Amino acid sequence: MDLNLRDIRALVAVAEAGSFTRAAERLHLSQPALTVQIRRLEEAVGARLLDRNSRNVALTPTGRELLPLLRKSLRDMENVLRDARAMGVGESGTIRIACLPTFAASVLPELIIGMKRDVPRVGFQIRDVVASTVNALVRNEDVDIGLTGGEVTDPLIDVLHAGVDRLVAVCPKSHALAKKRRIVPDDLARVPLVLTAPGTSVRAVVDAALSETREALDIACEPTYMMTAVAMVRAGLGVTILPETAREVRAEPGLVVKPIGHPAFARPIAIVKKKGRTLPAVTERFVESMREAMRTPR
Known part of the structure; x- marks a missing residue:
């Protein structure tokens, strides 16, 4: 027979109260029910734990030796149950998230601060990676949720919320495009470009948006990270196209951000999880906080 948490609690209560009557009152049980629990524990242990007569009750030698161990087991199990309940209602736990670097460097810090204010016992494991890696981490269950870019076509991934991230052109203040109020695709096709590397979600949108231009694109550099692209623009290597939400686009006082007058310059973004996983x-x-942040214009 397995040890039962209620039975252990019954023995501890009797030992501390020195009385079945007082222990039963403390546990809100009838004395017969308390007696059943003690007998059940004794059967599980295989030894008598209490000596009882009409005047008092006392631990047997075996009961005295087991009491500290049973008290510790009771505390440990109560702690486990308390932690499990807290996790079950969202008052503790670890949020494992993979997300695009733009999200990690812009919206995510504010969301973490808000979450820790509401749930002090929450922890975070963060992977800031390109969209294809976000999807792989979610699919392989290395993380529980992801903030990814581009169209989500993986049948093993569920989309919890979808939005868009507008793309903008970034160029030096001295550049000819800086004087334009709004830039069109043909403007971009006529200047050297610093584009994020093939395989990134931003590059996929840019390639599709510029595919109808008649000019052959002059791609000067293809860095993976947006901060590198900004540095190359600062050095005069060309114009880059980045998400409007990326903090990198406003990190350099010598650069300007210009809107692009074409609806194709928008990157789909989505909160995702593994299909069939709770x-x-x-x-x-936290997903609700992410949804609200994606709905709110920034």
Whole structure:
């Protein structure tokens, strides 16, 4: 027979109260029910734990030796149950998220601060990576949720929320395009470009948006990271196209950000999870915060 948490609690209560009557009152049990629990524990242990007569009750030698161990087991199990309940209602736990670097460097820090204010016992494991890696981490269950870019076509991934991230052109203040109020695709096709590397979600949108221009593109550099692209623009290597939400686009006082007058310059972004997997309650709470941040114009 397995040890039962209620039975252990019954023995500890009797030992501390020195009385079945007082222990039963403390546990809100009838004395017969308390007696059943003690007998059940004794059967599980295989030894008598209490000596009882009409005047008092006392631990047997075996009961005295086991009591500290049973008290510790009771505390440990109560701690486990308390932690499990907290996780079940979203009051603790670890949020494992993979996200685009633009999101990690812009919106994510504010969301973490807000979450830690509401749920002090929450922890975070963050992977800031390109969209294809976000999807792979979600698919392989290395993370629970992802903020990815581009169209989500993987049948193993569920989209929890979808939005768009407008793209803008970034160029030096001295550049000819800096004087234009709005830039069109043909303007971009006529100047050297610093584009993020093939395989990134931004590059896929840019390639598709510029595919109808008649000019052959002059691609000067293809860095992976946006900060590198900004540095290359600062050095005069060309014009880059980045998400409007990326903090990198406004990090350099010598550069200007110009809107692009074409609807194709918008990157789909989405909150995703593995299909068929239940998210921890605390992660569900964080997903709601992410949804709200994506709905709010920034």
